[in-house]
Amino acid sequence: MKRSIFIIIVFVLSGLILVQARNIYSVKEKPQTIKSPANKISIAHKEVFGSLEYGRVIFEHQKHIDSLSKVLKKSDSSICSECHSQNKYGDFIFDFPKDVDRKNPESLKNAYHKECLKCHQKLNIQKQKSGPTILSCRDCHKKDYEKTEIKYSVFEFDFALHDKHVKKHNKDCSLCHHIYDVEEKNKELALFYEKGTEQSCHYCHDLNQKRGPELSKIVKIAKERDLNMERACHTLCLNCHLSNKEQGKQAGPVVCSKCHTEKYKTVEDLKDIPRPEREQPQKAFINIEDAKMKGVAFDHSFHEKNNKTCRECHHETLRACKDCHTVKGDEKGGFVNLLTAYHSLNSKNSCQGCHRTAMNKNDCYGCHYFISPVTTEIANKEVCKRCHTGKKEIEKVSLLTIPSERVKKAVVIKHIEKEFEATKMPHYKMIQKLTDVSNQSKLATYFHRDITTICRGCHHKSKQDAEAKKDNPPICVSCHSVSFDSNALGRPRLESAYHTMCIKCHENMKLEKPKKCTECHERKKN
Amino acid sequence: MNRREFFKRSLTIAGSLLIARNSNASDQPLSVYSTQNKANKKNWEKFEELKKTNSQIDESYAVLVDITKCIGCRRCEWACNEWNKNPNRPVKEFEASKDEKPSVFDRVRRTHAGEFTVVNRFHSKNKPVYVKKQCMHCAEAACLNACFVDAFKKTPQGAVLYNPSLCVGCRYCMIACPFDIPAYEYYNALTPQITKCTMCFDRVTDGKVPACVESCTSDALIFGKRSEMLKLAYNTINKNPERYINHVYGEHEAGGTNWLYISQIPFEKLGFPELDKTPIPAHSKSFLFTVKVLEVVAAAPLVWGAYYMISKNRSKKEGKKDE
Ligand code: SF4
Ligand code: SF4
Numbered sequence: 001m002k003r004s005i006f007i008i009i010v011f012v013l014s015g016l017i018l019v020q021a022r023n024i025y026s027v028k029e030k031p032q033t034i035k036s037p038a039n040k041i042s043i044a045h046k047e048v049f050g051s052l053e054y055g056r057v058i059f060e061h062q063k064h065i066d067s068l069s070k071v072l073k074k075s076d077s078s079i080c081s082e083c084h085s086q087n088k089y090g091d092f093i094f095d096f097p098k099d100v101d102r103k104n105p106e107s108l109k110n111a112y113h114k115e116c117l118k119c120h121q122k123l124n125i126q127k128q129k130s131g132p133t134i135l136s137c138r139d140c141h142k143k144d145y146e147k148t149e150i151k152y153s154v155f156e157f158d159f160a161l162h163d164k165h166v167k168k169h170n171k172d173c174s175l176c177h178h179i180y181d182v183e184e185k186n187k188e189l190a191l192f193y194e195k196g197t198e199q200s201c202h203y204c205h206d207l208n209q210k211r212g213p214e215l216s217k218i219v220k221i222a223k224e225r226d227l228n229m230e231r232a233c234h235t236l237c238l239n240c241h242l243s244n245k246e247q248g249k250q251a252g253p254v255v256c257s258k259c260h261t262e263k264y265k266t267v268e269d270l271k272d273i274p275r276p277e278r279e280q281p282q283k284a285f286i287n288i289e290d291a292k293m294k295g296v297a298f299d300h301s302f303h304e305k306n307n308k309t310c311r312e313c314h315h316e317t318l319r320a321c322k323d324c325h326t327v328k329g330d331e332k333g334g335f336v337n338l339l340t341a342y343h344s345l346n347s348k349n350s351c352q353g354c355h356r357t358a359m360n361k362n363d364c365y366g367c368h369y370f371i372s373p374v375t376t377e378i379a380n381k382e383v384c385k386r387c388h389t390g391k392k393e394i395e396k397v398s399l400l401t402i403p404s405e406r407v408k409k410a411v412v413i414k415h416i417e418k419e420f421e422a423t424k425m426p427h428y429k430m431i432q433k434l435t436d437v438s439n440q441s442k443l444a445t446y447f448h449r450d451i452t453t454i455c456r457g458c459h460h461k462s463k464q465d466a467e468a469k470k471d472n473p474p475i476c477v478s479c480h481s482v483s484f485d486s487n488a489l490g491r492p493r494l495e496s497a498y499h500t501m502c503i504k505c506h507e508n509m510k511l512e513k514p515k516k517c518t519e520c521h522e523r524k525k526n
Numbered sequence: 527m528n529r530r531e532f533f534k535r536s537l538t539i540a541g542s543l544l545i546a547r548n549s550n551a552s553d554q555p556l557s558v559y560s561t562q563n564k565a566n567k568k569n570w571e572k573f574e575e576l577k578k579t580n581s582q583i584d585e586s587y588a589v590l591v592d593i594t595k596c597i598g599c600r601r602c603e604w605a606c607n608e609w610n611k612n613p614n615r616p617v618k619e620f621e622a623s624k625d626e627k628p629s630v631f632d633r634v635r636r637t638h639a640g641e642f643t644v645v646n647r648f649h650s651k652n653k654p655v656y657v658k659k660q661c662m663h664c665a666e667a668a669c670l671n672a673c674f675v676d677a678f679k680k681t682p683q684g685a686v687l688y689n690p691s692l693c694v695g696c697r698y699c700m701i702a703c704p705f706d707i708p709a710y711e712y713y714n715a716l717t718p719q720i721t722k723c724t725m726c727f728d729r730v731t732d733g734k735v736p737a738c739v740e741s742c743t744s745d746a747l748i749f750g751k752r753s754e755m756l757k758l759a760y761n762t763i764n765k766n767p768e769r770y771i772n773h774v775y776g777e778h779e780a781g782g783t784n785w786l787y788i789s790q791i792p793f794e795k796l797g798f799p800e801l802d803k804t805p806i807p808a809h810s811k812s813f814l815f816t817v818k819v820l821e822v823v824a825a826a827p828l829v830w831g832a833y834y835m836i837s838k839n840r841s842k843k844e845g846k847k848d849e
Contacts, residue, residue, distance in 0.1 A: 346767075360768070369769075372765045372766075419617075484735060484739075484740045486733065486734070486735070489735065489748065489749055489750045490748060490750065490758065492745035493745075495743050496742060496743055496744050496745035497745065499597060499743050499744040499745070500595060500744055500745045503597060503744070504595075515625075516624075516625045517599075517621060517624065517625065518625075523618060
């Protein structure tokens, strides 16, 4: 009797433990994402239906176009109207089904079922090959699809494509660019083109981003009309491509996979592509009237060539920085004053923020890992003057040259001799490499004026006022003592200093060697 | 075999094993079961001594570990062993483990008797990340609170010290510590000992830095006033936001610890327990309550057992004297 109770208890307990363990260890299955979906579309309308009772439908868009055009003997560009409605200008609205209250889940659901089946049945009666003809859920809402998600890669309308369109349409910007007048009473007339106002679609149609007070009114309207980037671009691009095709002209792609290629051009690829012309200056002199600092000569075209979009700097609108960011900062500029707009280290759009990101490249990061960026609060005159020259012309700078007679060929590090063989450090070779890196970059060349800048990568304190007067920079052991200095707890010992500096620089520049300790210092054999 | 018989037998086996091991330990003082380390005792004595002088300390010290800098040379381990007179090997063997295959780094180690600190290797984006582990010297130390004979003290210098002469060997501290630090050794049944890092209390009070800090070859360990170390930690993070995560481990964990860590990857991935700001003792209270209940229940047999052992031991010793 007792034994059976004991056994029961053991069973119950182990059961409980198992149930718990299952709860903990069972992983919720994640839907599998198809990255290049071969012109398929996922129909789920999460915003209307929430989660679907039978899961999503994966719809073969291109297959439907192909078979429909075969049956109806129409060109595939004129077939669109079978499923999609047109506005009064003849432009397609790429919604399906036509004319239905898209906010009401019940009517949207019914419309889908009705439209799909109607067409399938019609074909079936004509003895044509067709999709499912009776309302049997799993025929379309396949079980497998519940775990499949479709994701097209973002399409980038880069400068190369822009240039192609500009040339093709003889600089008629009005075909794509427009502005919206919020004040205009007659909504029909609110959307129009005005020369010189062209800007990126993102500004009004990217609904996910924060916008300044002015734009947000327009964005609100775009939101109401559900004109996010996807819809806005599909409507604009596809309608144009389709009508060109219809008229037998050379036309852009209308098939999903032709635009969503997952291939992106780099700044390097776009090097020789002319940038959009919008009356921007080649060279600008940024001079703020009531600012303290002298003006900055700015090479606008150089910076254009080094970015993939205008938005990289002109984040809110394609206007000059000072149009929104005032010296004091106000609501118009999101309370970011002009000083911060140009110098913020944390912004991707500011001069200094962007330059700082550039310094994170492998080549630069060896030294710049250790050099904290200059902030406006602690910068000295010397540094500010690099940009704030007060001259309209950009300063001419020459490439760095190494004063061979002053630079040691090799440095032998001996203080580890008790345990290790002395280390021979190719001092000259290192400087040569760093100088080459600097000379190859225009940004670096502009800011590294003098060969001592390169020295400072390792001899980091050489700029201290007392040291500045000396001819040679201080060597490591001048400050980093061999044993621990209890007066300067925060200052690494010589060995630590070497390790930190050498290893981190090699690591950051992604240099091949050294991988092992012994590649720098052999242990003494004794 | 009925159940009762089974229990009886297994107990006898366990008991004889235990006794065998003990007698073995007392025969050879330097057996593998014991390091007979005196570091904890020595530091405690120094602490007691200093208490008499009434010297004032305005702020505790801390060690800041910058995980991004550690190169895994294990010199800190070596230096720790050397200073605390733990079993040691030549320093080259420590350094070599970095490039060796197989290597000590292949598994994540914890501290042991005779090893107050260990360096472990983790990986992030195919790059090795080395993390030194030792007692964190918590402000609200769980070990201290778990101990019912008050064998732990938090010193004004920051170190959590341990007094072997009070310890009864119950090992509650080992269970309580969220970092798995206290290690247990027993040399014979009556002098159990917990061993753990002392934050080199003896060195620090002599105006030196802890042995590991002094030996660190890559500036990964920095010693100073706790507030200064915190400032330094945040300075480092703020200056290089892309290189560090914005978290100083030990600032609040376990009520604030005297070892602080900054890192490039989240601490959970480096074997650090995720602790909220509540000091550990608040969590362990309910556990400790059960412990107290158990003490009451188990007191009688334990006392009897202890008495039995003592009398047996005494008669043995007396017997020895007689010889
Ligand atoms: S880390 Fe563990 S042993 Fe060290 S003080 Fe904290 S609780 Fe005690
Ligand atoms: S001595 Fe320093 S660098 Fe070497 S393992 Fe210890 S903490 Fe890391």
